Each structure stands twice: as C-alpha cells, then as structure tokens.
Amino acid sequence: MRIFGIDPGMTRCGIGVIDAKDSASGTFRSADSLRLYKAGVIRTDTSLAQDERLRKIYDGIDSWLNACKPDVMAVERVFSQENRHSVLGTAQVAGLALLLANQHTIPVSLHTPTEVKATITGFGQANKQQIATMVAKFLKLEVQIKPADASDALAIAITNALKPPINAYKM
Amino acid sequence: MRIFGIDPGMTRCGIGVIDAKDSASGTFRSADSLRLYKAGVIRTDTSLAQDERLRKIYDGIDSWLNACKPDVMAVERVFSQENRHSVLGTAQVAGLALLLANQHTIPVSLHTPTEVKATITGFGQANKQQIATMVAKFLKLEVQIKPADASDALAIAITNALKPPINAYKM
Numbered sequence: 001m002r003i004f005g006i007d008p009g010m011t012r013c014g015i016g017v018i019d020a021k022d023s024a025s026g027t028f029r030s031a032d033s034l035r036l037y038k039a040g041v042i043r044t045d046t047s048l049a050q051d052e053r054l055r056k057i058y059d060g061i062d063s064w065l066n067a068c069k070p071d072v073m074a075v076e077r078v079f080s081q082e083n084r085h086s087v088l089g090t091a092q093v094a095g096l097a098l099l100l101a102n103q104h105t106i107p108v109s110l111h112t113p114t115e116v117k118a119t120i121t122g123f124g125q126a127n128k129q130q131i132a133t134m135v136a137k138f139l140k141l142e143v144q145i146k147p148a149d150a151s152d153a154l155a156i157a158i159t160n161a162l163k164p165p166i167n168a169y170k171m
Numbered sequence: 172m173r174i175f176g177i178d179p180g181m182t183r184c185g186i187g188v189i190d191a192k193d194s195a196s197g198t199f200r201s202a203d204s205l206r207l208y209k210a211g212v213i214r215t216d217t218s219l220a221q222d223e224r225l226r227k228i229y230d231g232i233d234s235w236l237n238a239c240k241p242d243v244m245a246v247e248r249v250f251s252q253e254n255r256h257s258v259l260g261t262a263q264v265a266g267l268a269l270l271l272a273n274q275h276t277i278p279v280s281l282h283t284p285t286e287v288k289a290t291i292t293g294f295g296q297a298n299k300q301q302i303a304t305m306v307a308k309f310l311k312l313e314v315q316i317k318p319a320d321a322s323d324a325l326a327i328a329i330t331n332a333l334k335p336p337i338n339a340y341k342m
Contacts, residue, residue, distance in 0.1 A: 051273040088249060095267065103226065
C-alpha cells in the first residue's frame with residue numbers, strides 16, 4: 001500500500017510518500033511496516049501570477065502521482081478559522097490535490113492538523129521539530145527529512161497508514 | 172472580445188459570457204457594445220464527496236471554455252474575512268477557474284465584490300436584485316437572468332469589459 005501525503009501550501013507544498021504493509025490479519029497496520037518511498041517540496045515563487053502558481057503546483061503534483069503511482073492520497077485539512085493571510089491559497093492547493101486524486105482515481109482522505117500531531121507524537125499541540133523527530137523514528141531514518149513541509153507531508157501519510165481501517169470497526 | 176465571467180461557488184458556480192466591442196479609438200469600451208453570449212450555472216450536490224464536486228466543476232468550466240472560446244476570463248475575488256462556512260470551498264472553485272484559465276492560455280483577472288457592485292450599480296453595497304436589474308439593462312434583456320449566480324457572473328464579465336484598458340492609463 002503506497003500512501004501519498006500532501007501538506008498543501010502555495011509557496012511550499014510538501015509531498016511525502018510512504019509504503020505500508022497490512023498486518024496478516026488485515027485489521028491494523030503496524031508502525032514497523034512503514035518505509036519512506038520519496039519526499040520533497042513543490043515551490044512556487046511569490047512573484048508569479050496566481051494562475052501561474054496554481055498551474056505549476058497542479059503540474060507538479062500530477063508528475064509526482066505519475067512517478068509514484070500511489071494507492072491512496074492523504075491531504076491535510078484546511079480550516080477557515082486559521083486567520084492566516086495565506087489560508088485561501090492553502091485551500092486552493094488542497095482543492096487541486098483533491099481534483100488530481102479524483103482525476104487519477106485515487107481514494108483521498110483529509111486529516112486535521114490535530115489528528116496528525118496526536119497520531120505522530122501523542123500530543124495534539126506538538127511543534128514542527130517534534131513532528132520531524134517522530135517522522136524520522138517511524139521511518140527508521142538516521143537524519144530528519146527537510147524542509148519541514150516534506151516532513152509534515154510524511155506525517156500526514158503516516159497518520160493515514162496508522163488509522164484503523166474501516167473493517168476494524170465492523171468486528 | 173468575448174469575456175467569460177465566473178462567480179465561484181461549490182454548490183452553484185455562476186457562468187456569464189458576454190461579447191464586447193472596443194471603441195474606434197481603442198481607449199475605452201462602451202456599455203452600448205455589450206451583448207449576452209451565454210449564461211448558466213454549474214451545480215454540484217452537497218451529498219457528493221469534495222473531490223467529486225471539484226472534479227465536476229473543473230470538467231464543467233472546461234466544457235464551457237471549449238464551447239465559448241473566450242478571449243479573457245474574469246473571476247470574483249474571494250476574501251478570507253468573509254466568515255462564511257463555505258469560504259474555503261468558494262476559494263477552491265476560484266482556484267480551479269484560475270488553473271483552467273492558465274491551461275487554456277486565457278488572460279485572467281480578479282474583481283472584488285465591491286468593484287463589481289460599484290461598476291454595475293454605482294453603489295458598492297448594492298443587493299442581488301439591483302445587480303440583476305442592472306445586468307439586464309446593460310445587456311438590453313427584457314427579462315432578468317436567473318438564478319442570481321448566473322446574473323452575478325455576468326456582472327463580473329461586464330465589470331471586466333468596462334474597466335479602463337491598460338493603455339488608457341498611458342495616454
């Protein structure tokens with residue numbers, strides 16, 4: 001199972017791709033089974049027009065999807081309560097990710113920042129450094145993934161991998 | 172000059188297309204020269220998943236662009252200050268419109284709601300009924316365009332048509 005995580009952003013859009021194995025019983029996925037596949041960042045310059053930036057991000061995610069051929073996509077959910085200047089741009093990039101998941105026929109789910117932090121560190125208010133430390137531990141890496149946007153995207157993919165599969169609730 | 176106006180929205184995305192002629196001197200465009208080409212609404216059901224809704228709107232705008240072959244696109248600017256629940260979805264649809272403008276190599280500009288209202292009615296706080304009345308007058312229509320989303324999209328296209336062209340500032 002290849003999981004494609006996206007930390008949406010207009011200036012830096014983090015991409016983190018991991019492979020995860022189902023347990024023999026198929027009811028849960030062990031953190032031991034997680035492996036880094038690829039991670040990076042799609043950047044666009046603030047001097048470009050907005051339509052040009054969105055096109056570059058769309059083409060960039062599309063290329064990543066064609067290269068990685070993931071089974072599922074996981075995107076960080078954006079909230080309008082966040083009163084950052086950049087929130088609408090972030091929402092637009094998340095929208096492109098959802099569009100591309102649909103165009104590539106990849107199931108997609110959204111995870112809240114609190115859910116990601118709690119899954120990765122056990123603490124819903126964890127900072128970026130804690131996230132980066134735990135992502136490296138989960139993926140058995142000797143060095144941390146940088147920049148933080150790539151590490152955050154891996155955290156989203158790991159969250160998706162470790163959440164209980166739907167059939168676990170049916171038992 | 173064919174102008175493609177978009178009033179972005181996830182449940183109802185208004186589309187309004189007009190034709191406008193440059194004046195003989197080329198420095199301004201007369202309101203008399205405006206003609207309705209086509210208007211309508213792309214709807215998506217709230218019961219659909221978000222990726223499915225974005226895909227339908229993307230495909231819908233794409234079909235309209237292929238059918239109308241506009242020269243320019245005009246999109247209403249979305250503000251994060253609007254504390255509506257739907258603001259992020261509206262921003263995502265505006266993002267798809269910008270992406271499609273770039274993919275179709277159509278110049279695109281954004282217009283604020285206040286700019287549109289002031290251009291169409293002379294009053295930046297005009298209501299939807301005033302907008303619909305004035306859109307019908309500008310386009311010499313005997314009946315108003317409905318629903319309001321289609322009329323609003325025409326108002327955005329008209330605003331784009333009547334704004335001074337760039338070379339007017341150079342005189």
